[in-house]
Amino acid sequence: MLLEEVLTFLKTVPPFQFLDDAGLKSVAGSLSMEFYPKDTVILRQNGPASNALRIIKKGGVKISIESGNGEDVVIDYRGEGETFGLVSIMSKEKQKTTIVAIDDTICYMIDKGNVHKLIDSYPVLTEYFLQSHFTKYMAKTYGEMRDKSLFYGSSDHILFTTQVGEIAAKEVITANDETPVQEAAQLMSKERISSLVIIDDSGFPVGIVTDRDLREKVVSKGRDVLEPVRNIMSLPLIRVDARDYCFEAVLKMLKYNIHHVLVIKDGALKGVITNHDLMMLQGRTPLSFAKDIENQQAIDGLIPVSRKINKIIGFLLKEGAKAGNITKIITELNDRLVRKVLEIAERKFGRPPVPYCWIALGSEGRKEQTFRTDQDNAIIYADTDYAELENSAKKYFSAFAGFVKESLLKCGFPPCPADYMASNPPWCQPLKVWKKYFSVWISTPTPDAVLNSLIFFDFRPLYGETGLAEELRDSLNSMLEGEKVFLGYLANMITKNTPPIGFFKSFVVEKSGEHKNELNLKIKGITPIVDILRLFALERGVRETSTLERIEALKDKHTIVKEYADELEHAFEFITLLRIHNQVEQIEAGREIDNFINPNNLSNLEKKTIKEAFHLISRIQDFIIERYKMLIW
Amino acid sequence: MLSSLIFNKKSRATGIDGSMPAKDARYVVIDTELTGLNEKKDSIVSIGAVRMAGGKIDLGDVFYRLINPYTEFRAESVVIHGITPSDVGEKPDIATILSEFLEFCGPDILIGHCISIDLCFINKEMKKIPGSSLKNAVLDTYSLYEWLRKRMTFHKAFSAPLKDCSLYGIAKGFGIPANGAHNAVVDAFITAQVFQRFIPILLEAGVRSIGELLRVGNPSRGGDRLRSAGESISL
Numbered sequence: 001m002l003l004e005e006v007l008t009f010l011k012t013v014p015p016f017q018f019l020d021d022a023g024l025k026s027v028a029g030s031l032s033m034e035f036y037p038k039d040t041v042i043l044r045q046n047g048p049a050s051n052a053l054r055i056i057k058k059g060g061v062k063i064s065i066e067s068g069n070g071e072d073v074v075i076d077y078r079g080e081g082e083t084f085g086l087v088s089i090m091s092k093e094k095q096k097t098t099i100v101a102i103d104d105t106i107c108y109m110i111d112k113g114n115v116h117k118l119i120d121s122y123p124v125l126t127e128y129f130l131q132s133h134f135t136k137y138m139a140k141t142y143g144e145m146r147d148k149s150l151f152y153g154s155s156d157h158i159l160f161t162t163q164v165g166e167i168a169a170k171e172v173i174t175a176n177d178e179t180p181v182q183e184a185a186q187l188m189s190k191e192r193i194s195s196l197v198i199i200d201d202s203g204f205p206v207g208i209v210t211d212r213d214l215r216e217k218v219v220s221k222g223r224d225v226l227e228p229v230r231n232i233m234s235l236p237l238i239r240v241d242a243r244d245y246c247f248e249a250v251l252k253m254l255k256y257n258i259h260h261v262l263v264i265k266d267g268a269l270k271g272v273i274t275n276h277d278l279m280m281l282q283g284r285t286p287l288s289f290a291k292d293i294e295n296q297q298a299i300d301g302l303i304p305v306s307r308k309i310n311k312i313i314g315f316l317l318k319e320g321a322k323a324g325n326i327t328k329i330i331t332e333l334n335d336r337l338v339r340k341v342l343e344i345a346e347r348k349f350g351r352p353p354v355p356y357c358w359i360a361l362g363s364e365g366r367k368e369q370t371f372r373t374d375q376d377n378a379i380i381y382a383d384t385d386y387a388e389l390e391n392s393a394k395k396y397f398s399a400f401a402g403f404v405k406e407s408l409l410k411c412g413f414p415p416c417p418a419d420y421m422a423s424n425p426p427w428c429q430p431l432k433v434w435k436k437y438f439s440v441w442i443s444t445p446t447p448d449a450v451l452n453s454l455i456f457f458d459f460r461p462l463y464g465e466t467g468l469a470e471e472l473r474d475s476l477n478s479m480l481e482g483e484k485v486f487l488g489y490l491a492n493m494i495t496k497n498t499p500p501i502g503f504f505k506s507f508v509v510e511k512s513g514e515h516k517n518e519l520n521l522k523i524k525g526i527t528p529i530v531d532i533l534r535l536f537a538l539e540r541g542v543r544e545t546s547t548l549e550r551i552e553a554l555k556d557k558h559t560i561v562k563e564y565a566d567e568l569e570h571a572f573e574f575i576t577l578l579r580i581h582n583q584v585e586q587i588e589a590g591r592e593i594d595n596f597i598n599p600n601n602l603s604n605l606e607k608k609t610i611k612e613a614f615h616l617i618s619r620i621q622d623f624i625i626e627r628y629k630m631l632i633w
Numbered sequence: 634m635l636s637s638l639i640f641n642k643k644s645r646a647t648g649i650d651g652s653m654p655a656k657d658a659r660y661v662v663i664d665t666e667l668t669g670l671n672e673k674k675d676s677i678v679s680i681g682a683v684r685m686a687g688g689k690i691d692l693g694d695v696f697y698r699l700i701n702p703y704t705e706f707r708a709e710s711v712v713i714h715g716i717t718p719s720d721v722g723e724k725p726d727i728a729t730i731l732s733e734f735l736e737f738c739g740p741d742i743l744i745g746h747c748i749s750i751d752l753c754f755i756n757k758e759m760k761k762i763p764g765s766s767l768k769n770a771v772l773d774t775y776s777l778y779e780w781l782r783k784r785m786t787f788h789k790a791f792s793a794p795l796k797d798c799s800l801y802g803i804a805k806g807f808g809i810p811a812n813g814a815h816n817a818v819v820d821a822f823i824t825a826q827v828f829q830r831f832i833p834i835l836l837e838a839g840v841r842s843i844g845e846l847l848r849v850g851n852p853s854r855g856g857d858r859l860r861s862a863g864e865s866i867s868l
Contacts, residue, residue: 002683002692002695002818002819002822003692006692028692028693029692029693030693031692031693032686032689032690032691032692032693033689033690033692033826033829034688034689034690034829035688035826035829035830035832035833037833040833058808104808108692109689
């Protein structure tokens with residue numbers, strides 16, 4: 001009677017939907033139902049491991065993890081029909097993540113014993129759970145990995161794309177099973193290996209001896225070191241096929257609680273894969289690419305590295321960490337690449353006649369790039385009183401900037417269609433001209449001037465004499481002090497871009513054209529928040545340029561931000577992440593990337609969150625209208 | 634004062650540790666369908682019960698029996714619960730079922746919506762069976778609802794004006810789907826979900842232990858009279 005409703009629900013939930021009726025019934029009969037009011041901490045990191053698999057019937061949860069430096073990093077959201085808690089059941093260790101109900105949430109629970117039973121009797125469940133959960137938060141290597149890599153989780157993906165054979169130690173050191181323990185240990189020391197494969201007289205592998213065996217079975221037991229190694233070797237031999245993906249090896253290590261797995265190719269021993277190898281593989285993180293960039297001496301050398309970065313970015317995005325972390329890494333890598341190009345340019349053109357600063361503008365200035373974006377940059381060079389020096393500076397930087405533009409293009413950064421680039425003479429100027437530009441834009445806010453200020457006021461020094469950029473920022477801040485009219489123009493523009501509040505009721509979306517019935521996430525979601533925070537930052541003379549950093553800096557300086565900091569941050573992170581995910585999907589489908597999403601493809605939880613974000617934007621726009629009402633028309 | 638005396642007596646009788654956190658206790662949430670509400674003339678048609686432990690509703694541990702009543706079915710109640718004489722004709726009699734029911738309940742705390750009515754009919758039957766009686770501690774979700782409504786006026790679940798304090802009315806207020814026909818086990822399940830929603834609100838209101846819970850959820854606190862007003866059965 002009660003189970004009918006559960007059965008109907010389970011039939012819509014992967015992987016249970018793949019079960020036959022008998023299987024479904026046995027699952028349904030083992031369920032219990034729990035209710036968590038909004039904000040309940042369901043599982044706590046480092047708390048007791050979960051004792052049940054939970055299926056979300058209603059509501060949703062946020063999964064986060066405290067990073068090494070105490071920061072809470074959201075790693076996932078789960079909504080209706082999704083599950084959580086499996087890894088924790090399997091690992092028997094402490095809970096690795098914190099799971100909080102973000103809404104009143106009802107879960108069906110399958111207790112640990114029943115989960116094991118189900119997994120044993122239905123291979124389809126095993127397969128599904130292994131792929132979706134295990135590998136995502138690999139219980140064991142997780143902590144180590146998190147501390148080691150710049151962007152934990154980024155490397156998980158590599159585990160799916162790298163075959164065991166590619167990274168396993170090629171040359172296998174073996175010893176006969178009659179070899180005395182001491183001799184085996186000496187061999188291991190000599191070869192600097194942590195495991196030794198034991199073979200019988202016919203060369204067939206029969207066991208493995210690891211550092212752990214020597215420790216646990218010999219030293220601590222006081223065993224005679226002249227006994228044959230056969231007596232201490234570990235059985236059974238766990239093996240993977242060389243063609244298996246690395247995550248299979250990780251699973252086996254987890255399952256059998258071992259660190260070494262034999263790699264078999266065409267029936268013969270091909271090598272050994274250790275958890276260290278897997279850690280090294282995971283070391284192929286952005287950091288190693290950063291080193292790769294540093295090592296290049298010519299533009300031609302940068303091109304392949306740059307292409308590789310593009311690829312690793314794909315992996316990074318796919319694993320879905322916080323959007324803020326993703327853009328941070330992309331920015332960091334792009335910055336390094338641009339700096340390298342500038343270093344090479346300096347070598348080519350010789351020392352600049354006057355000091356200069358290379359500044360990044362727009363989204364690059366805000367450190368909010370997702371996929372490789374257009375070049376947005378400019379040069380500020382030092383003022384000089386000597387006309388001759390001024391002339392040679394102009395000449396030098398013109399050629400210099402032209403070379404940089406072409407080089408960046410080779411590395412995959414298309415030129416800016418609006419020509420906001422240092423190679424464009426107006427944007428390659430001495431400091432005093434820049435100050436003049438800014439003061440003119442502020443005192444006569446024509447539409448062009450306002451548009452320019454949106455791009456240029458997010459400037460950030462990227463290379464060279466950063467003092468020049470700092471001085472320009474100082475003078476911008478003092479120009480804006482008490483300057484209401486210009487800020488009023490900005491406020492006006494911001495409040496004209498109203499969010500589509502009725503979006504999920506009546507779909508205020510594109511009404512015609514190619515993107516009919518779609519929503520432009522950038523214009524309707526990201527731009528309004530960026531613009532709001534830029535306005536507030538300019539109001540208060542805050543120097544930060546990234547939206548998230550501006551929120552942080554304005555927390556104790558601006559009453560509205562103080563009140564809404566968390567909501568703003570959450571909204572911005574969420575929409576950015578949605579946009580990135582959308583773009584990854586587009587790339588994978590071989591389509592052009594754009595900023596449009598079809599709201600029908602969003603989950604209920606996503607719809608709800610984006611709706612809340614729009615309400616937030618709308619509320620803050622109302623505050624802005626109130627504040628600048630004299631200047632708003 | 635008086636109520637605490639009542640509780641003390643009860644706790645001795647049922648052997649429940651009153652200081653245990655309310656959430657951790659084991660409960661059996663029950664509902665009965667009747668031929669009518671006249672204690673003298675009517676009798677039980679079906680009993681449904683679901684178990685709750687540690688705040689979880691156990692969907693695999695469910696009790697549901699149809700009973701062959703000795704009183705006549707009345708047309709107006711048949712309409713409500715949808716159980717016709719032919720459905721129960723072949724079913725075991727009440728004595729067999731009650732002993733199964735007692736076994737299912739064990740020492741757990743019984744919960745029901747306006748549970749006095751259910752208990753009244755169950756106890757009436759029990760009297761006929763020598764040696765059997767229901768000694769369990771009892772909670773009424775209706776009493777809990779009234780109690781919470783008075784104290785937690787700011788809470789979103791209680792801020793709306795009270796329109797319908799029937800089980801289905803309250804369930805709807807919490808977004809619990811309640812659209813099936815009156816069926817003892819489905820209604821018990823709905824009652825269990827309502828109680829599940831109450832637990833965190835009760836905590837907020839300071840009700841932590843079983844002792845306190847039994848005090849505020851005492852069936853005599855709520856109005857039995859309201860069962861007829863609240864539910865669609867009227868006599």
